[in-house]
Amino acid sequence: MSALSIVAAVLQVVVVLVGAPFVVGGMRQVRARLEGRAGGGVGQPWRDLRKQLRKQQVTPRGTTLVFAVAPAIAAGTTLLIAAILPIFALGSPLDSVADLFGVVGLLFLGTVALTLAGLDTGTAFGGMGSSREITIAALVEPTILLAVFALSIPGQSANLSAIVSATLDNPGQVFSLGSVLAFVALVIVIIAETGRLPVDNPSTHLELTMIHEAMVLEYAGPKLALVEWASGMRLTVLLALLANLFLPWGIAGADPSLLAVLIGVVAIAVKVSVLAGLLAAGEVFIAKLRYFRVPELLSGSFLLALLAVTASYFLATPTR
Amino acid sequence: MTTTVLPAAAAELGEGPRTARLAREAIASGLATTLLGALGLVLGVVAIFGPTRHLRIDWLLPLAGVRFDVDPLGGLFIAVTGAVAVAVGIYTVGYAQREHWARFPMVVLPLFVAGMLLVPAAGSVPTFLLAWELMAAASLVLVLSEHNRGAVRFAGVFYAVMTQLGFVMILLALVLLSAAAGGDAFTTIAAHADDMSAGTRTAVFVLTVLGFGSKAGLLPLHAWLPKAHPEAPSPVSALMSAAMVNMGIYGIIRIDLQILGPGPQWWGLTLMILGAVSAVFGVLQATVATDLKRLLAYSTTENMGLVTLALGTASLLSASGAPDVAAIAMTAALLHVLAHAAFKTLAFLAAGSVLAATGLRDLDKLGGLARRMPVTTVMFGIGALGASGLPMGAGFVSEWILFQSLIHSPPDGNTLLALAMPLSVGAVALTTGLGIASMVKAFGVGFLARPRSVAAEDARESPMSMLTGMGLAAAACAVFAFWPALVAPALRGVLDALPEVGGDTAGVQLATFLRLPGIDGSLSPALLAVALAAGVLLAFAASRWGARHRPAPVEVPLWACGAETLSPRMQYTATSFAEPLQRVFDNVLRPDTDVEVTHFAESQYLVEKVTFTTRLADPVEQRLYTPVVGAVIALAQTVRRAHNGSVHLYLLYGAIGLLVVLLVAQ
Numbered sequence: 001m002s003a004l005s006i007v008a009a010v011l012q013v014v015v016v017l018v019g020a021p022f023v024v025g026g027m028r029q030v031r032a033r034l035e036g037r038a039g040g041g042v043g044q045p046w047r048d049l050r051k052q053l054r055k056q057q058v059t060p061r062g063t064t065l066v067f068a069v070a071p072a073i074a075a076g077t078t079l080l081i082a083a084i085l086p087i088f089a090l091g092s093p094l095d096s097v098a099d100l101f102g103v104v105g106l107l108f109l110g111t112v113a114l115t116l117a118g119l120d121t122g123t124a125f126g127g128m129g130s131s132r133e134i135t136i137a138a139l140v141e142p143t144i145l146l147a148v149f150a151l152s153i154p155g156q157s158a159n160l161s162a163i164v165s166a167t168l169d170n171p172g173q174v175f176s177l178g179s180v181l182a183f184v185a186l187v188i189v190i191i192a193e194t195g196r197l198p199v200d201n202p203s204t205h206l207e208l209t210m211i212h213e214a215m216v217l218e219y220a221g222p223k224l225a226l227v228e229w230a231s232g233m234r235l236t237v238l239l240a241l242l243a244n245l246f247l248p249w250g251i252a253g254a255d256p257s258l259l260a261v262l263i264g265v266v267a268i269a270v271k272v273s274v275l276a277g278l279l280a281a282g283e284v285f286i287a288k289l290r291y292f293r294v295p296e297l298l299s300g301s302f303l304l305a306l307l308a309v310t311a312s313y314f315l316a317t318p319t320r
Numbered sequence: 321m322t323t324t325v326l327p328a329a330a331a332e333l334g335e336g337p338r339t340a341r342l343a344r345e346a347i348a349s350g351l352a353t354t355l356l357g358a359l360g361l362v363l364g365v366v367a368i369f370g371p372t373r374h375l376r377i378d379w380l381l382p383l384a385g386v387r388f389d390v391d392p393l394g395g396l397f398i399a400v401t402g403a404v405a406v407a408v409g410i411y412t413v414g415y416a417q418r419e420h421w422a423r424f425p426m427v428v429l430p431l432f433v434a435g436m437l438l439v440p441a442a443g444s445v446p447t448f449l450l451a452w453e454l455m456a457a458a459s460l461v462l463v464l465s466e467h468n469r470g471a472v473r474f475a476g477v478f479y480a481v482m483t484q485l486g487f488v489m490i491l492l493a494l495v496l497l498s499a500a501a502g503g504d505a506f507t508t509i510a511a512h513a514d515d516m517s518a519g520t521r522t523a524v525f526v527l528t529v530l531g532f533g534s535k536a537g538l539l540p541l542h543a544w545l546p547k548a549h550p551e552a553p554s555p556v557s558a559l560m561s562a563a564m565v566n567m568g569i570y571g572i573i574r575i576d577l578q579i580l581g582p583g584p585q586w587w588g589l590t591l592m593i594l595g596a597v598s599a600v601f602g603v604l605q606a607t608v609a610t611d612l613k614r615l616l617a618y619s620t621t622e623n624m625g626l627v628t629l630a631l632g633t634a635s636l637l638s639a640s641g642a643p644d645v646a647a648i649a650m651t652a653a654l655l656h657v658l659a660h661a662a663f664k665t666l667a668f669l670a671a672g673s674v675l676a677a678t679g680l681r682d683l684d685k686l687g688g689l690a691r692r693m694p695v696t697t698v699m700f701g702i703g704a705l706g707a708s709g710l711p712m713g714a715g716f717v718s719e720w721i722l723f724q725s726l727i728h729s730p731p732d733g734n735t736l737l738a739l740a741m742p743l744s745v746g747a748v749a750l751t752t753g754l755g756i757a758s759m760v761k762a763f764g765v766g767f768l769a770r771p772r773s774v775a776a777e778d779a780r781e782s783p784m785s786m787l788t789g790m791g792l793a794a795a796a797c798a799v800f801a802f803w804p805a806l807v808a809p810a811l812r813g814v815l816d817a818l819p820e821v822g823g824d825t826a827g828v829q830l831a832t833f834l835r836l837p838g839i840d841g842s843l844s845p846a847l848l849a850v851a852l853a854a855g856v857l858l859a860f861a862a863s864r865w866g867a868r869h870r871p872a873p874v875e876v877p878l879w880a881c882g883a884e885t886l887s888p889r890m891q892y893t894a895t896s897f898a899e900p901l902q903r904v905f906d907n908v909l910r911p912d913t914d915v916e917v918t919h920f921a922e923s924q925y926l927v928e929k930v931t932f933t934t935r936l937a938d939p940v941e942q943r944l945y946t947p948v949v950g951a952v953i954a955l956a957q958t959v960r961r962a963h964n965g966s967v968h969l970y971l972l973y974g975a976i977g978l979l980v981v982l983l984v985a986q
Contacts, residue, residue, distance in 0.1 A: 053866040059874070116760060119768050141750070145752075162841070226862070306746060
């Protein structure tokens with residue numbers, strides 16, 4: 001571990017902190033243009049954040065510490081994931097602290113914190129949102145872990161750097177059957193986990209159809225800013241993970257030079273922008289699924305992930 | 321005036337000594353339990369690291385004698401039981417006073433602990449069976465502590481029948497074993513295990529898996545567990561759920577993995593299937609349970625399922641020639657037994673604290689305890705975090721190791737492994753996902769939000785001794801969550817004594833970083849916690865940006881959609897919280913739902929009232945147990961015709977019986 005890989009890890013956290021609102025803004029802008037609207041501009045989420053952060057701190061009566069700290073836990077887990085993942089460079093100093101299973105666990109820790117906050121308010125909407133969110137999370141977890149399994153077979157490790165370097169060493173395996181199936185499964189669960197269409201509509205204002213937004217309905221001002229920031233960061237980090245698991249080219253090595261890190265920054269920025277743009281463009285053409293149809297979608301992705309594992313086992317014997 | 325004062329004064333006079341006596345008895349019972357537990361803990365730890373210790377008392381049991389051999393494997397289970405008993409004993413001091421326990425359960429509680437400590441220490445078949453029966457009988461008496469309630473009596477009968485059926489199977493298996501080996505000591509049996517016929521080995525395997533599996537709460541013989549554990553007093557539930565079920569696991573390891581092991585591949589596969597089915601079924605039932613203690617009981621079935629799955633994986637892998645990965649699966653199984661003991665003790669003790677304060681187990685009536693019982697709430701939160709298998713929780717590390725062993729089995733053309741391992745990962749992953757949902761429900765609905773009943777509103781924090789007992793269990797949870805290195809030497813000592821399942825255990829490093837042999841992956845729970853704290857602080861700092869411009873914070877009422885007030889009845893309950901998952905798993909759970917619509921007499925288009933009832937029974941119990949019980953009753957009715965009370969008829973039976981014996985003897 002060199003000094004520059006530490007710098008790269010710190011840079012990852014900072015760039016995710018700063019860049020996440022732009023990713024959200026960019027997606028909204030793509031959507032607005034495709035729908036024939038002018039849109040608020042890429043910087044609009046940042047302006048919203050600044051506005052909310054200056055507002056009065058409003059605490060709903062009867063809520064406990066759980067409600068107060070949940071946004072910080074949701075954001076904190078996401079920042080930690082940003083430090084662990086190979087986003088700009090391989091070999092983050094935290095790489096050996098948690099592998100992909102640990103990362104998935106951290107992701108769910110953030111979800112659980114917000115779910116408990118929704119229940120803590122004691123309102124009908126909070127409970128409704130929490131119940132729906134946890135149902136989706138419970139069904140997403142098996143798929144994610146199976147996809148992790150499928151991806152860890154070629155590199156014989158669930159540590160992220162090892163998975164990414166295995167892909168770099170052996171580029172052909174990106175197009176193997178197992179890898180493609182795992183990719184599709186992961187895309188579906190990332191959409192579900194970040195609350196995008198067709199699972200949840202992030203821009204809805206009808207409480208009865210909301211999932212994530214109903215759960216955080218009681219948040220306002222600075223705490224709401226943190227919740228929205230965290231959900232933007234979560235989307236950014238997951239898109240970056242998806243990009244580097246399947247298209248890792250451009251990422252700096254384990255012992256990088258400054259130039260390599262800079263190339264890594266540019267590469268991931270392009271990859272995440274393209275993925276986010278595709279996701280936003282896709283959202284224009286689909287409607288939200290009925291809530292009780294979502295499990296069917298998720299069980300479909302579970303099946304894909306299972307096929308991915310079996311395919312990796314039977315077809316792609318590890319090259320050792 | 322005097323008439324009203326006098327009885328009150330008299331009652332006070334009588335009350336004082338009675339309370340003092342109750343306090344004395346509770347302290348004596350709790351202290352005895354704690355001391356026994358501490359003794360067990362010390363002896364267990366000594367046994368893990370020392371040579372096997374022997375003790376023979378020939379005069380105690382005619383013909384067979386009593387024989388104890390404490391080896392590392394037994395030592396581990398003795399130590400776990402002891403540790404649980406220490407926390408439970410301290411807790412009982414306050415609990416027994418608060419719940420006005422009778423003398424009888426106070427006397428039996430230390431006996432129960434003694435029975436559980438003796439089971440893993442037993443070195444011969446008669447001693448084992450004797451200790452097993454002591455444990456079973458003592459636990460039955462304790463389950464029946466509150467026998468004036470009908471539900472308790474029903475649970476007691478159910479438990480008695482099932483535990484004795486399990487005992488019969490274990491008895492048959494062990495008798496078969498000692499007959500085949502020609503001796504009743506476990507060492508003798510182990511020495512002759514390889515000479516036994518395949519039929520004997522198979523019969524013993526099937527019988528022990530059924531018998532010990534029923535004690536561990538594995539499907540399909542789990543039905544006693546969600547009945548007996550909730551109805552028992554909470555310290556007893558904690559002992560049963562965190563220590564007694566482990567004895568089933570101990571039996572499977574001792575007989576099937578150590579003495580008879582390594583078994584053929586199908587043994588491991590059977591254990592894996594049993595474990596996976598139990599885990600998924602248990603967690604599904606926990607997700608939809610509304611009774612707090614029933615939820616925890618089903619969670620026990622789930623966790624014992626995971627342990628059995630890990631044992632099966634270890635057995636299958638050592639039969640398939642991958643002893644190193646088998647050692648990892650074995651580590652996962654043992655570590656999960658320890659972690660489960662810690663978080664389940666804590667969860668049951670906290671549930672007992674709630675039960676003592678409110679008299680409620682029904683999550684639909686609880687809520688708002690975070691403000692009224694803050695310490696208990698934090699304690700339950702730590703236990704629930706452990707049970708959900710998330711990072712920072714006690715169950716995370718062992719589940720992580722289990723995942724590693726499942727994904728790192730060699731895929732060298734072994735079709736069986738290539739099918740079994742992904743399916744197991746799917747089952748374990750579904751279990752963790754649903755486990756999170758069930759624990760969020762238990763904690764979020766039961767402890768957060770606003771009280772849903774008067775009893776929950778009037779809750780008061782428990783006395784110091786109960787909180788101390790919970791605190792000890794919480795400290796143990798913290799060890800498993802952040803510093804599993806502390807128990808690593810013990811695990812290695814046990815694994816080295818189990819060469820039948822496992823290979824190179826020196827590679828299994830559980831230090832600051834967890835590293836597993838042959839696997840290029842690592843995890844550091846302690847550093848992860850530090851890094852997470854840093855991340856949360858950073859997020860907090862980011863949200864302080866612009867704080868100077870903010871007006872002073874205010875507290876406002878919750879948003880009520882423009883209505884006047886929100887009543888606690890408007891909240892989500894445990895039932896409504898789990899409804900989506902219940903609907904998704906409709907085919908497995910088979911809820912019994914009735915909607916009754918009453919119309920006005922004037923028009924059938926106007927609804928007067930709607931009654932909605934839903935009943936969630938255990939589908940396995942309904943499908944499997946009801947026909948068996950029906951058949952037994954029918955058979956009993958037939959047999960009953962033979963004895964109609966006439967003495968003459970009975971004399972005739974006796975004469976016929978004697979004739980038959982004489983004819984046979986001829």
